[in-house]
Amino acid sequence: xxxxxxxxxxxxxxxxxxxxxxxxxxxxxxxxxxxxxxxxxxxxxxxxxxxxxxxxxxxxxxxxxxxxxxxxxxxxxxxxxxxxxxxxxxxxxxxxxxxxxxxxxxxxxxxxxxxxxxxxxxxxxxxxxxxxxxxxxxxxxxxxxxxxxxxxxxxxxxxxxxxxxxxxxxxxxxxxxxxxxxxxxxxxxxxxxxxxxxxxxxxxxxxxx
Amino acid sequence: xxxxxxxxxxxxxxxxxxxxxxxxxxxxxxxxxxxxxxxxxxxxxxxxxxxxxxxxxxxxxxxxxxxxxxxxxxxxxxxxxxxxxxxxxxxxxxxxxxxxxxxxxxxxxxxxxxxxxxxxxxxxx
Numbered sequence: 001x002x003x004x005x006x007x008x009x010x011x012x013x014x015x016x017x018x019x020x021x022x023x024x025x026x027x028x029x030x031x032x033x034x035x036x037x038x039x040x041x042x043x044x045x046x047x048x049x050x051x052x053x054x055x056x057x058x059x060x061x062x063x064x065x066x067x068x069x070x071x072x073x074x075x076x077x078x079x080x081x082x083x084x085x086x087x088x089x090x091x092x093x094x095x096x097x098x099x100x101x102x103x104x105x106x107x108x109x110x111x112x113x114x115x116x117x118x119x120x121x122x123x124x125x126x127x128x129x130x131x132x133x134x135x136x137x138x139x140x141x142x143x144x145x146x147x148x149x150x151x152x153x154x155x156x157x158x159x160x161x162x163x164x165x166x167x168x169x170x171x172x173x174x175x176x177x178x179x180x181x182x183x184x185x186x187x188x189x190x191x192x193x194x195x196x197x198x199x200x201x202x203x204x205x206x207x208x209x
Numbered sequence: 210x211x212x213x214x215x216x217x218x219x220x221x222x223x224x225x226x227x228x229x230x231x232x233x234x235x236x237x238x239x240x241x242x243x244x245x246x247x248x249x250x251x252x253x254x255x256x257x258x259x260x261x262x263x264x265x266x267x268x269x270x271x272x273x274x275x276x277x278x279x280x281x282x283x284x285x286x287x288x289x290x291x292x293x294x295x296x297x298x299x300x301x302x303x304x305x306x307x308x309x310x311x312x313x314x315x316x317x318x319x320x321x322x323x324x325x326x327x328x329x330x331x332x333x334x
Contacts, residue, residue, distance in 0.1 A: 010223060017222035020269070021316045024296025037301040041269055131317070205227035 007047060010202045011195075016045050018132060018198070019167055019182075022125035027171075029120050034096050036174055044168040047191075050157045053164040057150040060181070065089070066106070067145040067152060068118025072126055074137035076190030079156055080126060082118040083149050084180040089114055095173045106146075115144045121169075125182065133197045149181075156185055163191040215258055216240045216327070219251040219278065220267040220294070225318065229265055229294070232323035240327065248273030252281065261286040263327060265314065268295035268302060276302075279311050292326055294318060 007015070019042050027040040066089035068082040084092060093110040096117065106114070119142045130137040145152065157164070165184040170177070186194065216237075218229045226244050233242055240263070245251035247270045255261060264282055268275035275293050282291060292312030295302065306313045314322050 013222055014224040017224045020222070021296035024269075024316065025298060028298035028300075031299040031301065037299055040297075128317075202224060205224060205231050 008202075010206060011198055012045065014198050014202050015047070015165075016042055018128050019045060019125055022128035023121065023169060025128075026121040026124035029124070030096075030117065030173075033116075033120075034173065039170075039172040041170050042167050043170055044166075046166045048164045048166060050160055050162045050164065053166070054154050054157065057153050061085075061149040063087075064146060065149045066114055067147055067149060068115055068122065068142050069145060069152075070119065070122045070126075070142045071140040072137050073140075074130070075133065075135045076187055076193055078162075078184060078186040078190050080122040081149075081153075081156075081183040081185070082121055082180065083183065084114075084178070086146065088178045088180065091176055092117065092173060092178055095176055111144050115142055118142055118144075121182070125184070129194060132201065133193060135193075153183065153185070159187065161188050162186060163188075214240050214262040215260070216242045217245065217251060217254060217258075217261055217264040217282075218242065219245045219248070219264065219270070219275070221246050221270045222267070225267065225294075225316070228318050229323060232318065232320045233263075233327060235320065236324040237327045247271050248278040248281075251278055255282065255285060261289045264289055264291045265294040265323075265326070266291065268293055268297050276305050276309065279306075279309055283309065283311065290326070 023040045023042055027038045031038045061083070064086045066084050066086055070080045072078060072080060090106060093106070093113040096113050097110065122142070123139065126137050126139060163186050165186065167182040169180050169182055216233050218226050220226045220229070230242050230244065233240055243254050245254050249272060261282065266275040266279050275295065279291050279293060282289065292314045293306045294314045294316065296316040298315045303313050312326065314326060
């Protein structure tokens with residue numbers, strides 16, 4: 001279990017709602033792609049300092065994973081990662097492409113499909129954050145990687161002051177249940193700006209009528 | 210717009226409830242607002258009301274989903290103006306809402322969307 005910052009319940013609630021909105025919009029786009037209903041939820045969210053995350057990351061993923069990485073810039077910079085266990089990512093793209101394949105490894109077409117899924121999901125979440133902050137976030141092209149996620153995360157977060165926003169997502173595509181993770185690795189100005197914006201949002205509506 | 214009309218907000222996210230409450234209070238200060246965090250609680254609130262005039266209902270909630278709850282609310286208060294308020298913007302869900310005869314408002318919520326819901330006459334779109 002990863003230790004997370006002791007957020008005010010109202011702030012944790014607001015963060016989960018923001019990411020649920022992003023994920024909900026992504027589900028809308030994906031559902032158009034596959035012409036079927038997709039269920040997507042964010043049952044778990046945490047914000048963790050780099051050192052705590054790295055110390056426990058190894059226990060999170062015990063097998064190789066398919067990873068889509070999207071770096072972003074703007075008022076702050078960071079990396080967004082979508083991580084699926086390798087087996088589940090195969091099932092996901094095959095559900096999306098509706099083309100059964102006997103191969104145990106991903107074809108080029110399947111990699112491209114997963115990259116597009118990652119692009120849609122990560123962009124939807126980043127757009128929600130950008131709108132909340134009333135700022136523009138620009139994205140680099142997404143990258144597809146097959147790697148041990150814990151090693152990748154350790155390599156990515158070299159600055160000890162950075163933070164990780166960790167989400168577990170559960171989703172159902174064509175009646176298949178799957179589970180993945182989304183990570184936002186943020187520098188200190190990002191976490192400060194994002195945290196302040198969420199606090200402001202919460203306080204504004206908490207003090208309302 | 211009769212004084213004492215009621216508005217029920219059903220959403221498991223506290224922030225979403227507060228936002229809807231704030232926008233409703235601004236657009237229609239005459240409305241009496243109730244909140245519930247999930248379906249069963251909403252039905253308990255409803256049982257204590259003489260009648261319900263408006264409701265916004267989230268879709269993804271613990272326990273009952275928003276469509277199932279909306280069907281029950283509609284059964285008990287057929288004249289209430291109800292909208293599914295959700296970030297789940299899939300066509301399948303919009304269709305289900307339309308089949309049930311309720312509106313659909315996509316998140317994130319804002320003042321304009323809520324003002325339209327509580328002030329415009331006619332069917333909700």
